[in-house]
Protein backbone atom coordinates (compact mmCIF):
# COMPACT_ATOMS: atom_id res chain seq x y z
CA UNK A 1 0.00 0.00 0.00
CA UNK A 2 1.22 3.52 -0.82
CA UNK A 3 2.40 5.74 1.96
CA UNK A 4 0.01 8.49 2.78
CA UNK A 5 0.77 12.10 3.36
CA UNK A 6 -1.21 15.00 4.73
CA UNK A 7 -2.23 17.62 2.22
CA UNK A 8 -3.84 20.92 3.15
CA UNK A 9 -5.62 23.13 0.72
CA UNK A 10 -8.62 25.39 0.35
CA UNK A 11 -11.62 23.75 -1.26
CA UNK A 12 -14.44 26.01 -2.37
CA UNK A 13 -13.48 28.51 0.30
CA UNK A 14 -13.02 26.05 3.14
CA UNK A 15 -9.77 24.85 4.65
CA UNK A 16 -9.38 21.12 4.03
CA UNK A 17 -6.89 18.55 5.23
CA UNK A 18 -6.75 15.10 3.69
CA UNK A 19 -4.55 12.06 4.13
CA UNK A 20 -3.81 10.45 0.78
CA UNK A 21 -1.10 8.77 -1.25
CA UNK A 22 0.89 11.68 -2.71
CA UNK A 23 0.38 10.52 -6.28
CA UNK A 24 -3.36 9.94 -5.95
CA UNK A 25 -5.26 11.90 -8.56
CA UNK A 26 -6.80 15.15 -7.39
CA UNK A 27 -9.96 14.03 -9.18
CA UNK A 28 -10.25 10.97 -6.95
CA UNK A 29 -9.56 12.94 -3.79
CA UNK A 30 -12.28 15.40 -4.71
CA UNK A 31 -14.83 12.74 -5.61
CA UNK A 32 -14.05 9.99 -3.11
CA UNK A 33 -12.48 11.69 -0.13
CA UNK A 34 -14.19 15.07 -0.26
CA UNK A 35 -17.50 13.82 -1.67
CA UNK A 36 -17.66 16.38 -4.47
CA UNK A 37 -18.74 14.52 -7.59
CA UNK A 38 -19.25 17.50 -9.89
CA UNK A 39 -15.91 16.96 -11.61
CA UNK A 40 -16.43 13.91 -13.81
CA UNK A 41 -14.14 11.01 -14.56
CA UNK A 42 -14.23 10.86 -18.34
CA UNK A 43 -11.20 9.70 -20.25
CA UNK A 44 -8.82 9.75 -17.30
CA UNK A 45 -6.04 10.76 -19.65
CA UNK A 46 -6.29 14.54 -19.91
CA UNK A 47 -8.14 14.54 -23.20
CA UNK A 48 -11.82 15.27 -22.46
CA UNK A 49 -11.85 18.06 -19.86
CA UNK A 50 -14.74 16.55 -17.90
CA UNK A 51 -12.67 16.63 -14.72
CA UNK A 52 -11.71 20.31 -14.97
CA UNK A 53 -11.42 22.28 -11.75
CA UNK A 54 -9.70 25.55 -10.90
CA UNK A 55 -6.35 25.49 -9.13
CA UNK A 56 -5.46 29.00 -7.99
CA UNK A 57 -7.89 30.27 -10.60
CA UNK A 58 -6.46 28.28 -13.49
CA UNK A 59 -8.52 25.57 -15.18
CA UNK A 60 -6.73 22.22 -14.96
CA UNK A 61 -7.68 18.63 -15.66
CA UNK A 62 -7.75 17.08 -12.23
CA UNK A 63 -7.25 13.54 -13.54
CA UNK A 64 -3.63 14.44 -14.31
CA UNK A 65 -2.82 16.26 -11.07
CA UNK A 66 -1.21 14.30 -8.23
CA UNK A 67 -2.79 15.55 -5.04
CA UNK A 68 0.62 16.37 -3.55
CA UNK A 69 0.89 19.17 -6.08
CA UNK A 70 -2.06 21.06 -4.69
CA UNK A 71 -0.76 21.37 -1.15
CA UNK A 72 -1.44 24.97 -0.16
CA UNK A 73 -3.47 25.72 -3.28
CA UNK A 74 -6.96 27.11 -3.67
CA UNK A 75 -9.24 24.62 -5.42
CA UNK A 76 -12.62 25.47 -6.82
CA UNK A 77 -15.05 22.95 -8.22
CA UNK A 78 -18.40 23.33 -9.91
CA UNK A 79 -20.02 22.97 -6.49
CA UNK A 80 -18.68 26.44 -5.64
CA UNK A 81 -20.68 28.22 -8.33
CA UNK A 82 -24.23 28.28 -6.99
CA UNK A 83 -24.89 30.27 -3.83
CA UNK A 84 -27.65 28.37 -2.07
CA UNK A 85 -30.63 28.35 -4.43
CA UNK A 86 -29.10 31.05 -6.61
CA UNK A 87 -27.39 29.68 -9.69
CA UNK A 88 -24.22 31.25 -10.98
CA UNK A 89 -24.84 33.29 -14.15
CA UNK A 90 -23.02 30.65 -16.17
CA UNK A 91 -25.21 27.87 -14.80
CA UNK A 92 -28.35 29.91 -15.42
CA UNK A 93 -27.29 30.62 -18.99
CA UNK A 94 -26.49 26.96 -19.63
CA UNK A 95 -29.99 26.10 -18.48
CA UNK A 96 -31.64 28.76 -20.60
CA UNK A 97 -29.58 28.00 -23.71
CA UNK A 98 -29.74 24.21 -23.40
CA UNK A 99 -26.00 24.20 -23.08
CA UNK A 100 -25.92 20.65 -21.77
CA UNK A 101 -27.72 17.37 -22.35
CA UNK A 102 -26.21 14.33 -20.62
CA UNK A 103 -24.25 16.67 -18.39
CA UNK A 104 -20.95 14.85 -18.29
CA UNK A 105 -19.12 17.77 -19.89
CA UNK A 106 -21.00 20.52 -18.06
CA UNK A 107 -18.76 21.07 -15.07
CA UNK A 108 -15.72 21.11 -17.35
CA UNK A 109 -17.27 23.79 -19.52
CA UNK A 110 -18.52 25.78 -16.57
CA UNK A 111 -15.21 25.86 -14.73
CA UNK A 112 -13.19 26.52 -17.86
CA UNK A 113 -15.52 29.35 -18.82
CA UNK A 114 -15.47 30.67 -15.28
CA UNK A 115 -11.69 30.91 -15.32
CA UNK A 116 -11.67 32.47 -18.77
CA UNK A 117 -14.16 35.18 -17.85
CA UNK A 118 -12.62 35.89 -14.47
CA UNK A 119 -9.34 36.55 -16.22
CA UNK A 120 -11.02 39.02 -18.54
CA UNK A 121 -11.00 36.66 -21.49
CA UNK A 122 -12.50 37.76 -24.78
CA UNK A 123 -16.00 36.47 -25.51
CA UNK A 124 -15.83 36.47 -29.28
CA UNK A 125 -16.75 33.15 -30.91
CA UNK A 126 -13.16 32.48 -31.92
CA UNK A 127 -11.65 33.26 -28.53
CA UNK A 128 -14.25 31.25 -26.67
CA UNK A 129 -13.87 28.27 -28.96
CA UNK A 130 -10.15 28.34 -28.29
CA UNK A 131 -10.61 28.79 -24.55
CA UNK A 132 -13.09 25.92 -24.31
CA UNK A 133 -11.32 23.62 -26.75
CA UNK A 134 -10.02 21.39 -23.98
CA UNK A 135 -13.53 20.23 -23.10
CA UNK A 136 -15.22 17.70 -25.36
CA UNK A 137 -18.96 17.28 -25.76
CA UNK A 138 -20.55 14.40 -27.59
CA UNK A 139 -24.15 15.59 -27.27
CA UNK A 140 -24.93 19.26 -27.53
CA UNK A 141 -22.56 20.69 -30.06
CA UNK A 142 -20.56 23.74 -29.20
CA UNK A 143 -22.72 26.60 -30.45
CA UNK A 144 -25.12 26.46 -27.53
CA UNK A 145 -22.23 26.35 -25.11
CA UNK A 146 -20.70 29.43 -26.71
CA UNK A 147 -24.02 31.24 -26.64
CA UNK A 148 -24.50 30.38 -23.00
CA UNK A 149 -21.10 31.71 -22.00
CA UNK A 150 -21.66 34.87 -24.00
CA UNK A 151 -25.08 35.37 -22.43
CA UNK A 152 -23.65 34.91 -18.96
CA UNK A 153 -20.86 37.37 -19.63
CA UNK A 154 -23.28 39.98 -20.93
CA UNK A 155 -25.99 39.40 -18.35
CA UNK A 156 -23.63 39.57 -15.41
CA UNK A 157 -22.00 42.74 -16.65
CA UNK A 158 -18.77 40.85 -17.05
CA UNK A 159 -16.86 43.88 -18.15
CA UNK A 160 -18.14 45.86 -15.20
CA UNK A 161 -16.54 43.33 -12.90
CA UNK A 162 -19.74 41.83 -11.53
CA UNK A 163 -19.82 38.29 -10.22
CA UNK A 164 -18.68 35.69 -12.65
Ligand code: FES
Nearest residue numbers: 042043044049063
Ligand atom coordinates in the same frame (compact mmCIF):
# COMPACT_ATOMS: atom_id res chain seq x y z
S1 FES B 1 -11.20 12.74 -17.21
FE1 FES B 1 -9.68 14.25 -17.04
S2 FES B 1 -9.43 15.00 -19.05
FE2 FES B 1 -10.85 13.37 -19.28
Ligand code: FES
Nearest residue numbers: 101102137138139
Ligand atom coordinates in the same frame (compact mmCIF):
# COMPACT_ATOMS: atom_id res chain seq x y z
S1 FES C 1 -23.85 17.14 -22.89
FE1 FES C 1 -23.22 15.07 -23.10
S2 FES C 1 -21.07 15.17 -23.41
FE2 FES C 1 -21.71 17.24 -23.40
